[in-house]
Amino acid sequence: MIEIKNCTVSNIENALRGMRNPLDSWEKSDSITTDGKFILGPNDLKLARKLCAAGSDHRKFLRQIFVSLDITAPLYWWKEFDTYKVGTVANSTSTMHTIHKKEINESLFxxxxxxxxxxxxxxxxxxxxxxxRQQYLIDKDPELWIQMIQLLPSSFNQLRTCTMNFETLLNIYHSRKNHKLSEWRQFCDMILKIEYFDMIAEISSQSL
Structure with a gap:
Protein backbone atom coordinates (compact mmCIF):
# COMPACT_ATOMS: atom_id res chain seq x y z
CA MET A 1 0.00 0.00 0.00
CA ILE A 2 1.25 3.48 -0.86
CA GLU A 3 -0.56 6.80 -0.94
CA ILE A 4 0.48 10.29 -2.04
CA LYS A 5 -1.37 13.44 -1.02
CA ASN A 6 -0.80 17.22 -0.95
CA CYS A 7 1.60 17.27 -3.91
CA THR A 8 2.85 20.74 -4.83
CA VAL A 9 5.39 21.89 -7.44
CA SER A 10 7.36 25.10 -6.84
CA ASN A 11 10.14 27.30 -8.29
CA ILE A 12 9.50 26.20 -11.87
CA GLU A 13 9.42 29.80 -13.16
CA ASN A 14 12.84 30.56 -11.67
CA ALA A 15 14.25 27.23 -12.88
CA LEU A 16 13.16 27.86 -16.47
CA ARG A 17 14.57 31.38 -16.43
CA GLY A 18 17.91 29.96 -15.29
CA MET A 19 17.64 27.28 -17.98
CA ARG A 20 18.16 30.05 -20.56
CA ASN A 21 21.18 31.61 -18.86
CA PRO A 22 23.88 29.65 -20.77
CA LEU A 23 22.88 31.11 -24.18
CA ASP A 24 21.40 34.43 -22.96
CA SER A 25 18.15 33.45 -24.64
CA TRP A 26 15.71 34.95 -22.12
CA GLU A 27 13.87 36.87 -24.88
CA LYS A 28 12.69 33.55 -26.32
CA SER A 29 10.92 32.58 -23.10
CA ASP A 30 7.15 32.39 -23.60
CA SER A 31 5.90 31.03 -20.27
CA ILE A 32 3.54 33.32 -18.35
CA THR A 33 1.86 33.56 -14.98
CA THR A 34 -1.84 34.41 -15.11
CA ASP A 35 -4.01 34.75 -12.00
CA GLY A 36 -1.28 33.09 -9.97
CA LYS A 37 -1.16 30.09 -12.35
CA PHE A 38 2.09 29.32 -14.22
CA ILE A 39 1.55 28.38 -17.88
CA LEU A 40 4.46 26.66 -19.62
CA GLY A 41 5.00 28.06 -23.12
CA PRO A 42 5.89 25.97 -26.20
CA ASN A 43 9.34 27.58 -26.63
CA ASP A 44 10.33 26.89 -23.03
CA LEU A 45 8.88 23.37 -23.25
CA LYS A 46 10.87 22.63 -26.42
CA LEU A 47 14.15 23.75 -24.83
CA ALA A 48 13.40 21.92 -21.58
CA ARG A 49 12.82 18.67 -23.45
CA LYS A 50 15.97 19.17 -25.52
CA LEU A 51 18.08 19.67 -22.38
CA CYS A 52 16.45 16.71 -20.62
CA ALA A 53 17.30 14.46 -23.57
CA ALA A 54 20.92 15.71 -23.57
CA GLY A 55 21.64 14.22 -20.15
CA SER A 56 22.05 15.19 -16.51
CA ASP A 57 24.84 17.72 -17.17
CA HIS A 58 22.51 19.74 -19.40
CA ARG A 59 19.26 19.43 -17.44
CA LYS A 60 20.51 21.08 -14.25
CA PHE A 61 17.32 23.17 -14.18
CA LEU A 62 15.44 20.03 -13.07
CA ARG A 63 17.34 20.21 -9.77
CA GLN A 64 15.76 23.62 -9.17
CA ILE A 65 12.14 22.48 -9.58
CA PHE A 66 10.96 21.35 -6.16
CA VAL A 67 8.20 18.93 -5.20
CA SER A 68 6.62 18.48 -1.79
CA LEU A 69 4.34 15.52 -1.11
CA ASP A 70 2.89 13.50 1.75
CA ILE A 71 3.69 9.81 1.31
CA THR A 72 2.17 7.02 3.40
CA ALA A 73 3.98 3.72 2.86
CA PRO A 74 5.17 0.65 4.79
CA LEU A 75 8.53 0.65 6.56
CA TYR A 76 9.91 -1.95 4.13
CA TRP A 77 9.35 0.56 1.31
CA TRP A 78 10.81 3.47 3.26
CA LYS A 79 13.93 1.41 3.86
CA GLU A 80 14.53 1.37 0.10
CA PHE A 81 13.46 4.99 -0.39
CA ASP A 82 16.19 6.03 2.07
CA THR A 83 18.68 5.14 -0.67
CA TYR A 84 17.83 8.58 -2.06
CA LYS A 85 19.37 10.63 0.73
CA VAL A 86 20.89 13.18 -1.64
CA GLY A 87 18.34 15.71 -2.84
CA THR A 88 15.56 14.67 -0.47
CA VAL A 89 14.33 15.93 2.90
CA ALA A 90 11.64 14.18 4.95
CA ASN A 91 9.72 14.76 8.16
CA SER A 92 8.05 11.58 9.40
CA THR A 93 5.42 10.74 11.94
CA SER A 94 7.22 9.36 14.99
CA THR A 95 6.80 5.66 15.69
CA MET A 96 8.74 6.11 18.90
CA HIS A 97 6.41 8.80 20.25
CA THR A 98 3.06 7.58 18.94
CA ILE A 99 3.12 3.76 18.69
CA HIS A 100 1.19 3.46 21.97
CA LYS A 101 -1.52 6.00 21.04
CA LYS A 102 -3.51 3.89 18.56
CA GLU A 103 -5.01 0.45 18.72
CA ILE A 104 -2.68 -2.01 16.99
CA ASN A 105 -4.68 -3.70 14.24
CA GLU A 106 -4.34 -4.54 10.56
CA SER A 107 -5.57 -1.10 9.43
CA LEU A 108 -2.14 0.34 10.35
CA PHE A 109 -0.26 -2.08 8.09
CA ARG A 133 0.26 -1.64 24.36
CA GLN A 134 -2.70 -1.85 26.71
CA GLN A 135 -0.48 -3.02 29.54
CA TYR A 136 1.99 -0.22 28.82
CA LEU A 137 -0.80 2.36 29.10
CA ILE A 138 -1.46 1.07 32.61
CA ASP A 139 2.05 0.40 33.89
CA LYS A 140 4.15 2.83 31.82
CA ASP A 141 6.87 0.20 31.96
CA PRO A 142 9.54 1.14 29.37
CA GLU A 143 10.37 -2.54 28.87
CA LEU A 144 6.88 -3.09 27.48
CA TRP A 145 7.35 -0.17 25.09
CA ILE A 146 10.68 -1.58 23.86
CA GLN A 147 9.03 -4.94 23.23
CA MET A 148 6.34 -3.22 21.13
CA ILE A 149 9.02 -1.54 19.03
CA GLN A 150 11.00 -4.75 18.53
CA LEU A 151 7.90 -6.72 17.56
CA LEU A 152 6.58 -4.11 15.13
CA PRO A 153 6.39 -5.62 11.60
CA SER A 154 8.06 -3.84 8.68
CA SER A 155 4.65 -3.60 7.00
CA PHE A 156 3.73 -0.81 9.43
CA ASN A 157 2.61 2.26 7.46
CA GLN A 158 4.39 5.54 8.13
CA LEU A 159 3.57 9.03 6.87
CA ARG A 160 6.38 11.32 5.75
CA THR A 161 6.23 14.78 4.23
CA CYS A 162 8.98 14.73 1.61
CA THR A 163 10.66 17.43 -0.45
CA MET A 164 12.79 16.61 -3.50
CA ASN A 165 13.46 17.89 -7.00
CA PHE A 166 12.56 16.79 -10.52
CA GLU A 167 16.02 15.32 -11.16
CA THR A 168 15.69 13.02 -8.15
CA LEU A 169 12.21 11.99 -9.28
CA LEU A 170 13.52 11.24 -12.76
CA ASN A 171 16.28 9.04 -11.32
CA ILE A 172 13.75 7.22 -9.15
CA TYR A 173 11.49 6.65 -12.14
CA HIS A 174 14.22 5.14 -14.30
CA SER A 175 15.50 2.93 -11.47
CA ARG A 176 12.24 1.72 -9.94
CA LYS A 177 9.49 1.69 -12.56
CA ASN A 178 9.77 -2.11 -13.03
CA HIS A 179 10.60 -3.00 -9.43
CA LYS A 180 9.15 -6.20 -7.98
CA LEU A 181 7.59 -4.24 -5.10
CA SER A 182 4.19 -3.03 -6.29
CA GLU A 183 4.59 0.10 -4.13
CA TRP A 184 7.48 1.24 -6.32
CA ARG A 185 5.54 0.67 -9.52
CA GLN A 186 2.60 2.60 -8.06
CA PHE A 187 4.91 5.41 -6.95
CA CYS A 188 6.39 5.68 -10.45
CA ASP A 189 2.91 5.84 -11.95
CA MET A 190 2.14 8.67 -9.52
CA ILE A 191 5.33 10.52 -10.51
CA LEU A 192 4.04 10.77 -14.09
CA LYS A 193 0.95 12.59 -12.80
CA ILE A 194 2.91 15.34 -11.03
CA GLU A 195 2.28 18.68 -12.71
CA TYR A 196 4.78 19.46 -15.53
CA PHE A 197 6.92 16.37 -14.84
CA ASP A 198 5.93 14.14 -17.76
CA MET A 199 5.72 17.15 -20.07
CA ILE A 200 9.23 18.43 -19.33
CA ALA A 201 11.05 15.12 -18.99
CA GLU A 202 9.16 13.76 -22.03
CA ILE A 203 8.71 10.30 -20.54
CA SER A 204 5.73 8.00 -20.28
CA SER A 205 5.03 4.68 -18.64
CA GLN A 206 4.80 3.13 -22.12
CA SER A 207 8.04 4.47 -23.62
CA LEU A 208 10.43 3.81 -20.71
Missing part, protein backbone atom coordinates in the same frame (compact mmCIF):
# COMPACT_ATOMS: atom_id res chain seq x y z
CA UNK A 110 0.21 -2.99 4.43
CA UNK A 111 -1.13 -6.52 4.50
CA UNK A 112 -3.39 -6.53 1.44
CA UNK A 113 -1.37 -9.27 -0.29
CA UNK A 114 -1.81 -11.80 2.53
CA UNK A 115 -4.18 -14.70 1.90
CA UNK A 116 -6.89 -15.51 4.45
CA UNK A 117 -4.81 -18.06 6.38
CA UNK A 118 -1.78 -15.82 6.74
CA UNK A 119 -3.90 -12.76 7.45
CA UNK A 120 -5.43 -14.63 10.39
CA UNK A 121 -1.93 -15.45 11.68
CA UNK A 122 -0.92 -11.82 11.24
CA UNK A 123 -3.95 -10.60 13.18
CA UNK A 124 -3.10 -12.97 16.04
CA UNK A 125 0.43 -11.59 16.06
CA UNK A 126 -0.87 -8.02 16.19
CA UNK A 127 -3.14 -8.99 19.08
CA UNK A 128 -0.01 -9.80 21.08
CA UNK A 129 1.41 -6.33 20.41
CA UNK A 130 -1.94 -4.76 21.28
CA UNK A 131 -1.90 -6.56 24.64
CA UNK A 132 1.54 -5.09 25.32
Missing amino acids: SCEKLDAERLALFKNYLDQIEQL
Whole structure:
Protein backbone atom coordinates (compact mmCIF):
# COMPACT_ATOMS: atom_id res chain seq x y z
CA MET A 1 0.00 0.00 0.00
CA ILE A 2 1.25 3.48 -0.86
CA GLU A 3 -0.56 6.80 -0.94
CA ILE A 4 0.48 10.29 -2.04
CA LYS A 5 -1.37 13.44 -1.02
CA ASN A 6 -0.80 17.22 -0.95
CA CYS A 7 1.60 17.27 -3.91
CA THR A 8 2.85 20.74 -4.83
CA VAL A 9 5.39 21.89 -7.44
CA SER A 10 7.36 25.10 -6.84
CA ASN A 11 10.14 27.30 -8.29
CA ILE A 12 9.50 26.20 -11.87
CA GLU A 13 9.42 29.80 -13.16
CA ASN A 14 12.84 30.56 -11.67
CA ALA A 15 14.25 27.23 -12.88
CA LEU A 16 13.16 27.86 -16.47
CA ARG A 17 14.57 31.38 -16.43
CA GLY A 18 17.91 29.96 -15.29
CA MET A 19 17.64 27.28 -17.98
CA ARG A 20 18.16 30.05 -20.56
CA ASN A 21 21.18 31.61 -18.86
CA PRO A 22 23.88 29.65 -20.77
CA LEU A 23 22.88 31.11 -24.18
CA ASP A 24 21.40 34.43 -22.96
CA SER A 25 18.15 33.45 -24.64
CA TRP A 26 15.71 34.95 -22.12
CA GLU A 27 13.87 36.87 -24.88
CA LYS A 28 12.69 33.55 -26.32
CA SER A 29 10.92 32.58 -23.10
CA ASP A 30 7.15 32.39 -23.60
CA SER A 31 5.90 31.03 -20.27
CA ILE A 32 3.54 33.32 -18.35
CA THR A 33 1.86 33.56 -14.98
CA THR A 34 -1.84 34.41 -15.11
CA ASP A 35 -4.01 34.75 -12.00
CA GLY A 36 -1.28 33.09 -9.97
CA LYS A 37 -1.16 30.09 -12.35
CA PHE A 38 2.09 29.32 -14.22
CA ILE A 39 1.55 28.38 -17.88
CA LEU A 40 4.46 26.66 -19.62
CA GLY A 41 5.00 28.06 -23.12
CA PRO A 42 5.89 25.97 -26.20
CA ASN A 43 9.34 27.58 -26.63
CA ASP A 44 10.33 26.89 -23.03
CA LEU A 45 8.88 23.37 -23.25
CA LYS A 46 10.87 22.63 -26.42
CA LEU A 47 14.15 23.75 -24.83
CA ALA A 48 13.40 21.92 -21.58
CA ARG A 49 12.82 18.67 -23.45
CA LYS A 50 15.97 19.17 -25.52
CA LEU A 51 18.08 19.67 -22.38
CA CYS A 52 16.45 16.71 -20.62
CA ALA A 53 17.30 14.46 -23.57
CA ALA A 54 20.92 15.71 -23.57
CA GLY A 55 21.64 14.22 -20.15
CA SER A 56 22.05 15.19 -16.51
CA ASP A 57 24.84 17.72 -17.17
CA HIS A 58 22.51 19.74 -19.40
CA ARG A 59 19.26 19.43 -17.44
CA LYS A 60 20.51 21.08 -14.25
CA PHE A 61 17.32 23.17 -14.18
CA LEU A 62 15.44 20.03 -13.07
CA ARG A 63 17.34 20.21 -9.77
CA GLN A 64 15.76 23.62 -9.17
CA ILE A 65 12.14 22.48 -9.58
CA PHE A 66 10.96 21.35 -6.16
CA VAL A 67 8.20 18.93 -5.20
CA SER A 68 6.62 18.48 -1.79
CA LEU A 69 4.34 15.52 -1.11
CA ASP A 70 2.89 13.50 1.75
CA ILE A 71 3.69 9.81 1.31
CA THR A 72 2.17 7.02 3.40
CA ALA A 73 3.98 3.72 2.86
CA PRO A 74 5.17 0.65 4.79
CA LEU A 75 8.53 0.65 6.56
CA TYR A 76 9.91 -1.95 4.13
CA TRP A 77 9.35 0.56 1.31
CA TRP A 78 10.81 3.47 3.26
CA LYS A 79 13.93 1.41 3.86
CA GLU A 80 14.53 1.37 0.10
CA PHE A 81 13.46 4.99 -0.39
CA ASP A 82 16.19 6.03 2.07
CA THR A 83 18.68 5.14 -0.67
CA TYR A 84 17.83 8.58 -2.06
CA LYS A 85 19.37 10.63 0.73
CA VAL A 86 20.89 13.18 -1.64
CA GLY A 87 18.34 15.71 -2.84
CA THR A 88 15.56 14.67 -0.47
CA VAL A 89 14.33 15.93 2.90
CA ALA A 90 11.64 14.18 4.95
CA ASN A 91 9.72 14.76 8.16
CA SER A 92 8.05 11.58 9.40
CA THR A 93 5.42 10.74 11.94
CA SER A 94 7.22 9.36 14.99
CA THR A 95 6.80 5.66 15.69
CA MET A 96 8.74 6.11 18.90
CA HIS A 97 6.41 8.80 20.25
CA THR A 98 3.06 7.58 18.94
CA ILE A 99 3.12 3.76 18.69
CA HIS A 100 1.19 3.46 21.97
CA LYS A 101 -1.52 6.00 21.04
CA LYS A 102 -3.51 3.89 18.56
CA GLU A 103 -5.01 0.45 18.72
CA ILE A 104 -2.68 -2.01 16.99
CA ASN A 105 -4.68 -3.70 14.24
CA GLU A 106 -4.34 -4.54 10.56
CA SER A 107 -5.57 -1.10 9.43
CA LEU A 108 -2.14 0.34 10.35
CA PHE A 109 -0.26 -2.08 8.09
CA SER A 110 0.21 -2.99 4.43
CA CYS A 111 -1.13 -6.52 4.50
CA GLU A 112 -3.39 -6.53 1.44
CA LYS A 113 -1.37 -9.27 -0.29
CA LEU A 114 -1.81 -11.80 2.53
CA ASP A 115 -4.18 -14.70 1.90
CA ALA A 116 -6.89 -15.51 4.45
CA GLU A 117 -4.81 -18.06 6.38
CA ARG A 118 -1.78 -15.82 6.74
CA LEU A 119 -3.90 -12.76 7.45
CA ALA A 120 -5.43 -14.63 10.39
CA LEU A 121 -1.93 -15.45 11.68
CA PHE A 122 -0.92 -11.82 11.24
CA LYS A 123 -3.95 -10.60 13.18
CA ASN A 124 -3.10 -12.97 16.04
CA TYR A 125 0.43 -11.59 16.06
CA LEU A 126 -0.87 -8.02 16.19
CA ASP A 127 -3.14 -8.99 19.08
CA GLN A 128 -0.01 -9.80 21.08
CA ILE A 129 1.41 -6.33 20.41
CA GLU A 130 -1.94 -4.76 21.28
CA GLN A 131 -1.90 -6.56 24.64
CA LEU A 132 1.54 -5.09 25.32
CA ARG A 133 0.26 -1.64 24.36
CA GLN A 134 -2.70 -1.85 26.71
CA GLN A 135 -0.48 -3.02 29.54
CA TYR A 136 1.99 -0.22 28.82
CA LEU A 137 -0.80 2.36 29.10
CA ILE A 138 -1.46 1.07 32.61
CA ASP A 139 2.05 0.40 33.89
CA LYS A 140 4.15 2.83 31.82
CA ASP A 141 6.87 0.20 31.96
CA PRO A 142 9.54 1.14 29.37
CA GLU A 143 10.37 -2.54 28.87
CA LEU A 144 6.88 -3.09 27.48
CA TRP A 145 7.35 -0.17 25.09
CA ILE A 146 10.68 -1.58 23.86
CA GLN A 147 9.03 -4.94 23.23
CA MET A 148 6.34 -3.22 21.13
CA ILE A 149 9.02 -1.54 19.03
CA GLN A 150 11.00 -4.75 18.53
CA LEU A 151 7.90 -6.72 17.56
CA LEU A 152 6.58 -4.11 15.13
CA PRO A 153 6.39 -5.62 11.60
CA SER A 154 8.06 -3.84 8.68
CA SER A 155 4.65 -3.60 7.00
CA PHE A 156 3.73 -0.81 9.43
CA ASN A 157 2.61 2.26 7.46
CA GLN A 158 4.39 5.54 8.13
CA LEU A 159 3.57 9.03 6.87
CA ARG A 160 6.38 11.32 5.75
CA THR A 161 6.23 14.78 4.23
CA CYS A 162 8.98 14.73 1.61
CA THR A 163 10.66 17.43 -0.45
CA MET A 164 12.79 16.61 -3.50
CA ASN A 165 13.46 17.89 -7.00
CA PHE A 166 12.56 16.79 -10.52
CA GLU A 167 16.02 15.32 -11.16
CA THR A 168 15.69 13.02 -8.15
CA LEU A 169 12.21 11.99 -9.28
CA LEU A 170 13.52 11.24 -12.76
CA ASN A 171 16.28 9.04 -11.32
CA ILE A 172 13.75 7.22 -9.15
CA TYR A 173 11.49 6.65 -12.14
CA HIS A 174 14.22 5.14 -14.30
CA SER A 175 15.50 2.93 -11.47
CA ARG A 176 12.24 1.72 -9.94
CA LYS A 177 9.49 1.69 -12.56
CA ASN A 178 9.77 -2.11 -13.03
CA HIS A 179 10.60 -3.00 -9.43
CA LYS A 180 9.15 -6.20 -7.98
CA LEU A 181 7.59 -4.24 -5.10
CA SER A 182 4.19 -3.03 -6.29
CA GLU A 183 4.59 0.10 -4.13
CA TRP A 184 7.48 1.24 -6.32
CA ARG A 185 5.54 0.67 -9.52
CA GLN A 186 2.60 2.60 -8.06
CA PHE A 187 4.91 5.41 -6.95
CA CYS A 188 6.39 5.68 -10.45
CA ASP A 189 2.91 5.84 -11.95
CA MET A 190 2.14 8.67 -9.52
CA ILE A 191 5.33 10.52 -10.51
CA LEU A 192 4.04 10.77 -14.09
CA LYS A 193 0.95 12.59 -12.80
CA ILE A 194 2.91 15.34 -11.03
CA GLU A 195 2.28 18.68 -12.71
CA TYR A 196 4.78 19.46 -15.53
CA PHE A 197 6.92 16.37 -14.84
CA ASP A 198 5.93 14.14 -17.76
CA MET A 199 5.72 17.15 -20.07
CA ILE A 200 9.23 18.43 -19.33
CA ALA A 201 11.05 15.12 -18.99
CA GLU A 202 9.16 13.76 -22.03
CA ILE A 203 8.71 10.30 -20.54
CA SER A 204 5.73 8.00 -20.28
CA SER A 205 5.03 4.68 -18.64
CA GLN A 206 4.80 3.13 -22.12
CA SER A 207 8.04 4.47 -23.62
CA LEU A 208 10.43 3.81 -20.71
